[in-house]
Amino acid sequence: MKRRAIISVSDKTGVVDFARELVALDFELISTGGTFKALDEANIPVKYVSEVTGFPEVLDGRVKTLHPLIHGGILARDSVEHREQMEQNGIGFIDLVVVNLYPFRETISKPGVSFEEAIENIDVGGPTMVRAAAKNHGRVTVVVNPASYGDVVKVLREAGTVSAGMRKRLAAEAFSHTAEYDRLIAGYLERQLETPDSFPETIRLTAQKVQELRYGENPQQKAAFYINSExxxxxxxxxxxxxxxxxxxxxxxxxxxxxxxxxxxxxxxxxxxxxxxxxxxxxxxxxxxxxxxxxxxxxxxxxxxxxxxxxxxxxxxxxxxxxxxxxxxxxxxxxxxxxxxxxxxxxxxxxxVGRGDNGNYYSGWAFKSINGGYLVQEVDRGTTSVGEWDVVTDQKPTEEDLIALDFAWRVVKHVKSNAIVVTDHKQTLGVGAGQMNRVGSVKIALEQAGDRARGAYLASDAFFPFPDSIEAAAKAGIRAIVQPGGSVKDAAVIEAANRLNMIMVFTHRRHFQH
CATH class of the missing domain: 3.40.140.20 (AICAR transformylase, duplication domain)
Structure with a gap:
């Protein structure tokens, strides 16, 4: 009895050549829709699925392969009991399932795509066949990735059959394929329900391994690089x-x-x-x-x-x-x-890096792992503009001062807390990062700036809890300070800046980076 393969793919890369190889290996082919047309036009012997089921496509093509003569052929075990039932019901074995799914990711990525169009690109028959074949991988080979066509043909030529180990690997790949597909659909539908600022009850992230790294932060730690699929x-x-x-x-x-x-x-x-x-x-x-x-x-x-x-x-x-x-x-x-x-x-x-708009849905979130879980927060995008700042000292900044303070403020956002940055109008002069107290960070930044601190500008990622840092900055010659404000000691800090004839502005936004 000829072995049978059902082929129904959205991504038709290499499928004609693969089908031709299967026919040469004495497979009978069954197909649907666009895949059938591509194989038929290439003069490859292929049966339309309706010839097998005796039932036409209905409901605008939503129902084609959802039929016992297809799924029975995929799910049947090679056992006496199952063979008897198949013979009684006229079901033939299907040995190879070659399926990949409607292009849902590509559809929802199109500008202006309608909700109705997205829904129509949710595949039902395809995932059902893939899951059935993957479940029954003890007998059935399932292929969802065109990159596997060559390997399958090679083993069929050399051994006449696909090994149990390879079927298991292909089944795992198949379940991964449908899991990612369902994740995309679930995420898309959830985004139709959520307000922009909300976090979903479940976060589904998938990432593909790009490469294993030599080691992690230290030689005793293994590491790899993965890319977010979105x-x-x-x-x-x-x-x-x-x-x-x-x-x-x-x-x-x-x-x-x-x-x-x-x-x-x-x-x-x-x-x-x-x-x-x-x-x-x-x-x-x-x-x-x-x-x-x-x-x-x-x-x-x-x-x-x-x-x-x-x-x-x-x-x-x-x-x-x-x-x-x-x-x-x-x-x-x-x-x-x-x-x-x-x-x-x-x-x-x-x-x-190239150029392009990062349209990644998750790009607005930052993830950190903790023991047994994850912390998720919005990415700290942008910052308050100069027009939103408050000048809190008697001395007022010039336009030139504000340009320099804006530069310092944008840099300090990216320095590990406690963060202090000393700059001129377009260059950092000293950076104090990651100290356990703010005075320590101020000292490091000022020492690094040295004489260049005279007439320069100082930014702090968070408020100053005491006037001591202001006094140290004034002694070094700092002209103006930009900081969030918000300390219970703000009045004392402002008084120190006024006493020392300095400029100070409050941004009302903190930029901690742990």
Whole structure:
């Protein structure tokens, strides 16, 4: 008796060649809709499903394969009892199920797609066949991924049958396929019900493994990189490495921090990151100017760091970078000349993020794992604009002061708490990060800035609980301070700023980053 295969695919990549191979291996083919048409036009012998079931497609094609003569053939065991029942009911075995599902993800990604169109692209018959075949993988082979066609043909040619181990692997892939499909549908429907600010009762995330990493933060920790299946273009995860060694876990962490900082600015910006904190951030008229200023902010710490730009890296900038040691350079793009220059540094990783709108539904949320669970919060997007700030001191800022304070405020948002940043109008001069008390962070930032602190600007990610930091800033020559405010000691802090003839503005928004 001939073996039978049912083929019904939305993604028709390679399906004609695969079907031709199956016919050569003496399979009888059953198909539906567009797949039947593609095989028939290729002169491949194939039966339409209605020829098998004796029942027409009905309800606008919603019911085609939902029939005992199809599902009995898929679900039947090769046992005496089942063979008797199949013979009594005229059911033939189906040995191979080749199915992938209606393009629901692609449908809901289209601009302006209607709810009705989305619903019509929810597959019912396809998942039912896939799940039936995967359940019965002890006898049936199920294929949902065109990339597996070649492997299946190879083993059928060589061994005449698909091994139990391979059927089990394909069944796991099939259940993964339907699980992801159901997750997309559930998420889409839930978003029709939710208000924009709400969190769903269940979060369903899937991610595909891109690569295993050499190790995690430390050599004793295993690690891997996964990409969120809903990540849009223009995200770091969807970027491309052009050259250099394999990226490490710590590289990815620092790259993420670097990319977030340069995306904060519309003007040409560069940052150099070490251990997830910026050792230099600067604006410039060109990438070269921004890079040189960022490097000058802290050239000692910059050694072995990660650079990010929010502009195309050109040859002039690449030439300046070439003489120093860095781990990674990130940019939307690199010019051909820049790539040629930097290709001489074979271990230097060049990473292109590209351009695009990140339409990822989950991109507005940040996840952190805790022991046995997850914390989920909104991403800390944007910040208060200068127009929303309150000047709380007798001394008032000029337009130039506000530009400098805005730069400092955008940078401090990306520094680990307790965070203090000292800047001029477009360059960081000192960064104090991650200290257990704010005075310690102020001291580090001012010491790093040195004489450059005179006439400079200081930003704090959270309020000052006491006037001591204000007094230290004034002693170093800081002209103006930007901070959220909100301390019970605000009056004392403001009094100290007035007494020391300083400018202080409150933003009324905190930017902790733990």
């Amino acid at each position: 990540a849009g273009m223009g995200t770091l995860a969807n970027g491309k490495q052009l050259q250099g060694k394999e990226l490490s876990y710590n590289n990815w962490m620092d790259m993420d921090a670097a990319w977030k900082i340069v995306r904060e600015f519309e003007s040409c910006a560069a940052t150099i990151i070490k251990h997830s904190n910026p050792c230099g951030v600067a604006l410039g008229n060109t990438p070269l100017e921004a890079y040189q200023s960022a490097l000058a902010a802290d050239p000692v710490s910059a050694f072995g760091g990660i650079i990010a730009f929010n502009r195309v890296v050109d040859g002039v900038c690449a030439e300046a970078i070439k003489g120093s040691f860095y781990e990674v350079i990130i940019a939307p793009e690199f010019s051909r000349e820049a790539q040629e220059i930097l290709s001489e540094k074979v271990n230097l990783r060049l990473f292109v």
